Amino acid sequence: MREKSTTLYIGPQHPGITGNMMVKLQVEGDTIVKAETHVGYLHRGFEKLMERRNWLQSFTIVCRICVPEPDPNEENYSRAVEEIEGREVPERAKYIRVMTLELARIATYLLWYGGQSGSAGLLTMGQWSVGDRNYILDLFEDLTGGRVYHMYIWPGGVRRDLPEGFKEKALRTMDYLEKRLDDYDKLLFENSIFQKRAKGVGIIDKNKAIEWGVVGPPLRGCGIQSDVRKDDPYEVYDKLDFEVPAMEGGDVWTRALVRRFEIRQSINLVRQVLDKMPGGEYYNKIPNPHKWTIPAGDAFVKTESARGEFGYYMVSDGGNKPRRVHVKGPAYVHGITLLENLLVGENVADVSFIMNSLGTCPPEIER
Amino acid sequence: MSENNLHNEQKLLNLLEKKFILKGGSVRRERRVEVKVEPKEIVPVLLYAKENSGYTAFTHMSCVDWIEDGEFEVVYILWHPEEKINFFVKTRVSRDNGTLPNIDFIWRQANTYEREIREMFGIQFEGLVGREEFILEDWEHMPPMRRDFDTAKFVEKTYFYRPGREDAKDVREYVQERTDEELPDFAKKYSRD
Amino acid sequence: MYNDKESQKIVDIIQNYARKHSLFILAYGTGCGAIEIPPTMTSRYDAERFGIRGAATPRQADVLLITGYLATKSLKRVIKVYEQMQDPKYVIGFGSCTINGGMYWDSYNTINVLDKYIPVDVNINGCMPRPEAVIAGFVKLQKQIQEGKADGWDKYKKNLDYYKENQKKIITNWVMPDFNW
Numbered sequence: 017m018r019e020k021s022t023t024l025y026i027g028p029q030h031p032g033i034t035g036n037m038m039v040k041l042q043v044e045g046d047t048i049v050k051a052e053t054h055v056g057y058l059h060r061g062f063e064k065l066m067e068r069r070n071w072l073q074s075f076t077i078v079c080r081i082c083v084p085e086p087d088p089n090e091e092n093y094s095r096a097v098e099e100i101e102g103r104e105v106p107e108r109a110k111y112i113r114v115m116t117l118e119l120a121r122i123a124t125y126l127l128w129y130g131g132q133s134g135s136a137g138l139l140t141m142g143q144w145s146v147g148d149r150n151y152i153l154d155l156f157e158d159l160t161g162g163r164v165y166h167m168y169i170w171p172g173g174v175r176r177d178l179p180e181g182f183k184e185k186a187l188r189t190m191d192y193l194e195k196r197l198d199d200y201d202k203l204l205f206e207n208s209i210f211q212k213r214a215k216g217v218g219i220i221d222k223n224k225a226i227e228w229g230v231v232g233p234p235l236r237g238c239g240i241q242s243d244v245r246k247d248d249p250y251e252v253y254d255k256l257d258f259e260v261p262a263m264e265g266g267d268v269w270t271r272a273l274v275r276r277f278e279i280r281q282s283i284n285l286v287r288q289v290l291d292k293m294p295g296g297e298y299y300n301k302i303p304n305p306h307k308w309t310i311p312a313g314d315a316f317v318k319t320e321s322a323r324g325e326f327g328y329y330m331v332s333d334g335g336n337k338p339r340r341v342h343v344k345g346p347a348y349v350h351g352i353t354l355l356e357n358l359l360v361g362e363n364v365a366d367v368s369f370i371m372n373s374l375g376t377c378p379p380e381i382e383r
Numbered sequence: 384m385s386e387n388n389l390h391n392e393q394k395l396l397n398l399l400e401k402k403f404i405l406k407g408g409s410v411r412r413e414r415r416v417e418v419k420v421e422p423k424e425i426v427p428v429l430l431y432a433k434e435n436s437g438y439t440a441f442t443h444m445s446c447v448d449w450i451e452d453g454e455f456e457v458v459y460i461l462w463h464p465e466e467k468i469n470f471f472v473k474t475r476v477s478r479d480n481g482t483l484p485n486i487d488f489i490w491r492q493a494n495t496y497e498r499e500i501r502e503m504f505g506i507q508f509e510g511l512v513g514r515e516e517f518i519l520e521d522w523e524h525m526p527p528m529r530r531d532f533d534t535a536k537f538v539e540k541t542y543f544y545r546p547g548r549e550d551a552k553d554v555r556e557y558v559q560e561r562t563d564e565e566l567p568d569f570a571k572k573y574s575r576d
Numbered sequence: 577m578y579n580d581k582e583s584q585k586i587v588d589i590i591q592n593y594a595r596k597h598s599l600f601i602l603a604y605g606t607g608c609g610a611i612e613i614p615p616t617m618t619s620r621y622d623a624e625r626f627g628i629r630g631a632a633t634p635r636q637a638d639v640l641l642i643t644g645y646l647a648t649k650s651l652k653r654v655i656k657v658y659e660q661m662q663d664p665k666y667v668i669g670f671g672s673c674t675i676n677g678g679m680y681w682d683s684y685n686t687i688n689v690l691d692k693y694i695p696v697d698v699n700i701n702g703c704m705p706r707p708e709a710v711i712a713g714f715v716k717l718q719k720q721i722q723e724g725k726a727d728g729w730d731k732y733k734k735n736l737d738y739y740k741e742n743q744k745k746i747i748t749n750w751v752m753p754d755f756n757w
Contacts, residue, residue, distance in 0.1 A: 028653055029604050036605055036650065056518035057650045058607045061683045064527060064534050068682065077679055083611045130614060147619035164611055164704045226440050226464050229492045240464075247467045248414055316415070316443070316460055316469060329445045329458065342445040353492045379607050382518045519685070520649040521749040527684050534684040541746065543689045544676070 019045040026367055028057045034131060034371055035378035037351070043364055051359035053352050059382040063341055070336045071097060071171070072305035079165045081343055082380040084127055087120040088321035089328075090169040093341070095250060096330035097171040099315040106297040109173035110251045115186075115289045116159070116168060117251075117319070118282045122193065123152040124322035125279045128375065132272060133204055135368040136213045141204050148196055151189050158182060173299035183290050190283050197279065205276065214269035218358045218370040222266055228357075229349040232324020233278070234374055237271035239264035244320035256288050268373040275322075309336045323347065323375030345380030352381065391466045392416050395436055403428055417471040425474055426484050429459060433489060438463050438470050441490035446500045450530045453478050455506060459486075478529075482507045503528035588724060595638070595664065596718040597627040602637035604657060606650050609643025609670040612704055621707040628714055634660040639717070642696075645673035645686045651693060652747050658694050658732075665729045666721070668713055669699040678703055692742045695728030 027038035036057040042050035062081055066074040078093045079086035091113060098105060126149040130142030153163045158179055160166040168175050204210055220230060222238040235242050243260040245253040261277035263270040302308055312334040319326045324346030333339040351374070358370055392410040399405060399418055408418040420428055432438040440462040447456045452475075459472040476483055485508040487494035497508045498517040505526040516522075525532045603613050616623045617630070631637040634657045646654060658667070669690045672678035677688030690696055697720060700713040720726040732739060744750055 028650065029602070029657060035610070036607065056516075056520060057647055057653070059518045059647050059649070059685050060607075060645060060680050061527060061534065061685050064532075065680070065683055067530070068535070080608060080679060083608050127611075127614065130618075142614065143618050146614045150615055150620045153615075163706060164608075227490065229441055229490065242464065248469075314458075316471070325442075327443050327460075329443060329460070331447050340445070340447045342443070344443045348495065349492045352495050520652075521747070523748065532684075535682045537684045538682050538688070541684075542677070542687055543692050543742075544681070 021049065024364065028054075030368070034368075034376050037376070037378040037381070039355070039359070039367060039371075041359070041364065041367070046363050046365075048359050048362055048364060048367075051356045053356055055352070055378055055381050057382075058379045062343070062383045066338050066341045068337070070305055071308055071310060071338065072302070074338055074341065075170055076167055078341075078343075079167055080379075081383055082321070082326075082345060082377055083164070084377065085120050085124040085321050085323070086165055087116050087169060088319040088326045089343070090167065091117060091250075091319050092317050092326055092328040092343075093330075094169050094171045095317045095319075096315045096328045096341075097310060099317060100313045100330065100332050101171075101310045103172055103302075104300055105173055106300060107252075107294050108296045109298045109300075111289050111293040112174045112178065112298060113169050114251050114253065114256070115286055115293075116156075116166070116174070118285045118289070119152055119155060119186075121282045121322045122279055122286075123149050123156075125275050125282075126152070128275060128322070128372070129200060129204065131372045132369070133210065135372050136210055138204065138207065138210060141200070144196070144203065145200065148193060151192065155182075155186055155189060158185065172302050173297070175299070177298045186286065186290060190286055194280070194283055197276075201276070205272070211269070213366075213369065214272060214373075215267060217268045217366055218362060218373060220266040220354070220358065222264075225266070228354060230324075230354060231346050231349070232320070232322075232375070233271050233274045234324070234350065234354075236260065236262040236274045238262075238266040244318045244325050248318055250317070250319065252289075255292075256285060258285050258288075268370060271373045306336070309334060321346065323377065324350070343380065343383055345377065345383075347375065347377040347381050350374040351376040351378065389413065392468055395432070395438075395468070395470065398436065399428065399431070402431065411471075414468050415471070416468060417473065419473045419475075422474050422476055422483055425459070425472065426486060426489075428472055429461070429486060429489055432461055432470060432472075436463070437465060438468075440464055441493060442469065444493060444496035444500070446504050446506065446528075448478070448504065448528065448530045449475075450478070455481055455504060457483060457500070457506070476506060480507075482509055485509050485511045487511070502526065505529065592722050592724060596721040599626070599628050599639050599666075599714065599717070600631035600637050601628060601639040601641045602631050602634055602657065602661070603641045603643060604650075604654055605643050606646055606654075607644040608673075608704055609641075612707055612710065613641075613643065616707040616710050621711065623707075623711060623714070626711065626714055626718070634658075635662060637661055638665060640665065640667045640694075641670055642667065642674055642690060643670045645671070645678065645680050645683075646690065647685050648687065648746050649685075651687055651743070652752070655694065655743055655747075656752055663729050664726075666697045666717060666726050667694055667728055668717060669696040670710070670713075671705060672701050672703045675699050675701060687746065693739060693746075695731045695739075697726045697728045 021044050024041040024043050028036045038054040040052040041048050075093055078089045081089050126145040129145035133141035156166055157163050160168040220238050225235055225238045239262050241260050241262040246260055258281045261274050263273055310332045312332055314331040316329045327344040329342040331340040389410050395416055396408050403424055406419040411417050438461040442462045443460040445458045449456055454475045455478055456475050461470040494513055497511050498513045500506055502517045503526055640658055673680055674690040680686045681688055698713050698717045700709050702709055
């Protein structure tokens with residue numbers, strides 16, 4: 017017997033969803049037959065605001081584009097400006113940037129641990145990992161002065177040098193986190209509830225993944241080794257030693273495993289960077305911000321964020337304000353077309369579970 | 384950078400120059416190739432790049448308002464997963480009643496980009512299916528990303544300012560007047576250097 | 577005997593005492609601010625010490641936490657949510673952007689002063705406010721509740737015309753039922 021079809025709305029306000037968006041579901045019994053995403057609840061018009069602000073003022077608002085992980089935005093903005101202007105960045109600044117980006121990646125993954133397990137009903141995990149994330153935020157506070165928004169990586173280098181004793185503090189935190197990761201494994205990955213919920217759910221087709229625009233951990237969870245840090249190396253990633261984990265499967269489980277391995281790589285990268293960091297200048301001084309003009313031109317730069325490739329398309333018309341800055345976050349594809357397709361045939365209970373595993377982040381979809 | 388290193392980048396450009404009428408094309412730098420075409424050439428060029436040259440990933444699509452020329456510039460950015468090259472296809476359409484071909488049959492995620500550009504700039508895409516409203520709701524004014532849309536004036540008309548905001552604007556202008564100084568005093572005071 | 581003023585005062589004190597120690601929040605995660613809510617609720621800051629915890633639906637919630645700027649599309653939903661909540665209800669505006677627009681003061685799609693559309697009891701400033709600031713804001717709200725001064729919900733009912741006029745200025749397509757119960 018065919019079951020009656022009903023319409024269900026999840027969101028915009030929903031405790032399980034990763035942000036403020038709405039998914040309209042057509043369900044038969046418990047199975048989704050059609051999904052439609054509605055976004056726009058967080059639109060701030062960043063790209064319009066940047067047209068009104070000069071190059072340095074625009075820099076202070078870009079980090080607000082993606083809330084869980086602001087640093088790739090700063091990195092992208094700075095690199096795009098540097099590419100158009102041809103500004104040199106000191107070697108030390110590059111190392112500090114890589115360290116900041118990797119710390120941000122760890123923080124995002126720790127938050128993801130909480131979200132992913134919370135949407136499966138495992139609330140202890142969130143208490144642990146979000147609590148441990150505070151240690152990374154403490155490092156950021158020490159380094160930049162801000163817990164969440166740092167405004168640290170700016171055109172020409174970074175805003176401050178490492179404070180005294182930062183290296184020891186960071187290494188201590190990394191040691192602590194590495195120990196904790198084994199506890200997380202016991203709590204999450206050896207948990208049969210999580211295994212049964214995650215295996216075989218939300219499968220992405222490997223042959224279609226690249227064409228569909230999947231990036232980041234979901235793509236590596238399909239068994240395709242793709243990482244901007246290797247493919248289009250920026251800063252000093254080509255001088256560092258790290259692996260890009262990829263696993264066959266394409267379901268929530270492999271995506272979770274990929275993140276589990278990546279967080280270890282990031283810890284390793286932070287240690288390497290702190291070890292190899294050269295001395296010298298950390299900032300190539302920009303002129304007076306109100307007079308600072310950038311020659312006409314355009315650039316497309318990419319950064320590997322914790323959720324995938326983050327791209328900025330920037331156009332300058334030679335003035336003291338950006339002509340156009342267009343942000344492409346990984347969630348722009350993951351959260352709309354990919355999600356709509358993955359949800360078909362899944363259970364209603366798995367919606368927020370799948371959304372968390374894709375790293376959907378509405379603020380960067382609509383900006 | 385020697386010529387040999389850009390071999391892969393040049394290859395695509397040579398192929399395209401033989402096959403299509405390009406308005407311009409160049410290798411921008413390592414991993415960046417750019418061509419300029421007429422709007423009617425968009426679909427053949429993109430299809431050729433995807434099917435024959437291996438540019439299977441659709442990375443980005445953007446639009447820039449060149450109000451001085453009365454034109455929009457639309458940029459399609461593709462990615463070659465093996466050769467690791469970004470390929471830019473640029474085209475220009477009129478600001479007044481520009482229409483572009485719809486490409487969501489090549490990459491379906493292009494549908495999202497096209498819906499956003501339609502809403503934010505007012506460019507129409509032939510045969511684009513999808514909800515009219517994407518981000519904005521009940522928007523009755525000019526598409527907001529056009530350069531002649533003044534957001535500050537709109538805000539003044541529509542929303543409330545908290546008392547005190549007027550002063551804040553004055554400070555901005557005041558700071559701008561003193562552009563001869565290297566660094567404003569208040570910034571020096573709080574700088575750690 | 578229970579209707580005289582003196583006994584009503586005692587009942588109020590007991591009621592307010594109970595209310596202030598069980599604040600169920602409905603976090604309307606409008607963007608930025610939502611990121612500091614998990615740290616506030618989890619082990620290090622542990623807001624549950626103050627009786628603050630999450631509620632899943634508007635009907636069960638006491639506090640509406642507006643965590644950041646409100647896009648006009650969100651404002652419509654926030655008003656709907658606010659009107660669904662049961663009296664007494666309190667609103668906390670979280671972040672500078674609920675006070676004066678903050679960074680987005682000239683954005684065409686975000687409102688600037690939240691207090692003009694729904695009555696705000698406590699504003700927490702900062703971009704973004706730290707968990708300590710969030711807890712301080714809640715403690716301030718608790719103090720207001722104990723003193724009986726957190727009466728935004730009452731203000732909303734008494735000045736309904738004013739709030740509706742402001743709301744309808746922005747929401748042109750008004751398809752919701754008006755607040756009339």
